[in-house]
Amino acid sequence: MSLNIDQIRGLFPVLHQEVHGKPLIYFDNAATTQKPQSVLDALSNYYGRDNSNIHRGAHALADRATQYYEETREAVREFVGAKEAAEIIFTKGTTESINLVAQTFGRKFIGKDDEIVISTMEHHSNIVPWQMLCEEKGAVLKIIPINDAGEIHFGEFEKLLSPKTKLVSIVHASNALGTINPVRKVIDAAHAVGARVLLDGAQSTSHLEINVQDLDCDFLAFSAHKLYGPTGLGVLYGKREILEAMPPFLGGGEMIKEVTFEKTTYNEIPFKFEAGTPNIADVIAFKSALDFIKQYGKPAIKAHEDALLAHANETMKPIRGFIPVGTAEEKVSVLSFNINGMHSFDVGQMLDAKGIAVRTGHHCTQPLMKRFGIEGTVRASFAVYNTKSEVDKMAEGLAQIARFKNK
Ligand code: PMP
Numbered sequence: 001m002s003l004n005i006d007q008i009r010g011l012f013p014v015l016h017q018e019v020h021g022k023p024l025i026y027f028d029n030a031a032t033t034q035k036p037q038s039v040l041d042a043l044s045n046y047y048g049r050d051n052s053n054i055h056r057g058a059h060a061l062a063d064r065a066t067q068y069y070e071e072t073r074e075a076v077r078e079f080v081g082a083k084e085a086a087e088i089i090f091t092k093g094t095t096e097s098i099n100l101v102a103q104t105f106g107r108k109f110i111g112k113d114d115e116i117v118i119s120t121m122e123h124h125s126n127i128v129p130w131q132m133l134c135e136e137k138g139a140v141l142k143i144i145p146i147n148d149a150g151e152i153h154f155g156e157f158e159k160l161l162s163p164k165t166k167l168v169s170i171v172h173a174s175n176a177l178g179t180i181n182p183v184r185k186v187i188d189a190a191h192a193v194g195a196r197v198l199l200d201g202a203q204s205t206s207h208l209e210i211n212v213q214d215l216d217c218d219f220l221a222f223s224a225h226k227l228y229g230p231t232g233l234g235v236l237y238g239k240r241e242i243l244e245a246m247p248p249f250l251g252g253g254e255m256i257k258e259v260t261f262e263k264t265t266y267n268e269i270p271f272k273f274e275a276g277t278p279n280i281a282d283v284i285a286f287k288s289a290l291d292f293i294k295q296y297g298k299p300a301i302k303a304h305e306d307a308l309l310a311h312a313n314e315t316m317k318p319i320r321g322f323i324p325v326g327t328a329e330e331k332v333s334v335l336s337f338n339i340n341g342m343h344s345f346d347v348g349q350m351l352d353a354k355g356i357a358v359r360t361g362h363h364c365t366q367p368l369m370k371r372f373g374i375e376g377t378v379r380a381s382f383a384v385y386n387t388k389s390e391v392d393k394m395a396e397g398l399a400q401i402a403r404f405k406n407k
Pocket residue numbers: 030031092093094095096123125126171173174175200202203223234364
């Protein structure tokens with residue numbers, strides 16, 4: 001199916017504005033995507049019509065809010081192909097989902113001299129929680145090296161695996177390079193030594209079809225705000241038997257079965273991991289974002305984004321001083337680059353003056369930048385509502401910027 005991008009753009013109010021007197025070109029989608037009107041309406045309808053606390057209510061509004069909240073959980077289950085909705089936990093975001101696993105699974109099942117394997121291209125949120133755990137437990141963090149294209153060395157990864165490996169935690173698609181990792185192979189190899197696998201799906205879930213049962217991953221973490229949904233909301237998928245074996249994360253209301261001063265028993269999953277009043281409004285609105293993606297289908301969305309990436313590669317290549325960073329075979333629609341002799345931040349500011357929003361800097365992947373011997377990159381990342389003519393405008397703008405510097 002080929003998409004009607006003009007019609008899709010019409011659904012996103014934020015896109016129709018000028019920045020510095022120029023029409024906005026929003027290429028910062030890997031940081032966060034824009035939200036369709038249906039998501040904004042869902043938020044306003046919730047607060048204007050249904051606002052109440054969920055799960056314990058004895059009145060119509062609470063019943064309605066609970067129903068909508070749980071309908072989103074079911075929609076997320078379908079979105080990732082989980083066996084049951086109880087395996088879907090709502091968190092604040094990818095970061096909190098990974099920390100939840102580190103603080104519960106990690107604290108219980110990872111001990112002294114055990115090993116955790118991550119890759120060179122991880123986001124800080126998939127590095128720091130493991131470093132904190134390793135420090136506490138005396139466990140060891142092992143790093144999968146990458147090649148110059150920004151792909152993991154699979155053979156080196158296999159060499160890192162041993163019966164000591166308790167967890168492999170790896171990004172599905174890199175936010176800084178766009179690389180899609182061969183996660184199916186990673187999961188099989190990790191399982192062969194008895195390790196569990198966490199996938200950081202922050203960047204993959206908006207582009208790639210994902211079925212956690214086919215992949216057989218043990219955990220999947222992602223954020224709603226990168227999926228055309230609200231900020232402050234994330235998901236942790238986990239296999240039932242593992243979630244059940246894990247201790248709770250935060251203690252408080254909702255996550256308990258019975259509390260006495262002597263002893264507390266905990267609620268069933270997923271509620272065991274959702275202490276306190278959750279982010280009800282954003283959970284409910286997230287369903288509209290998932291419906292938006294479902295309406296067009298990820299294969300059609302990805303085909304459009306792939307075409308934009310291919311076009312961007314072609315139009316940028318001739319620009320004098322253009323240095324692509326991350327040239328993997330398999331990529332999501334992320335174009336990371338530098339202009340010879342220029343700081344990425346300066347390039348970003350010059351593009352901003354032309355109304356073009358990109359990200360610059362280390363993209364929360366400092367060890368990856370170090371691997372490439374650079375401080376940062378300029379990153380343009382595409383979403384379903386971007387167009388070839390926007391890519392052309394960026395190429396024109398960059399050509400001007402690069403000519404100015406690389407005379
Ligand atoms: N992992 C990756 C690959 C990401 O791109 C991001 C967001 N930039 C995160 C983790 C963290 O997501 P959040 O800030 O939504 O928790």
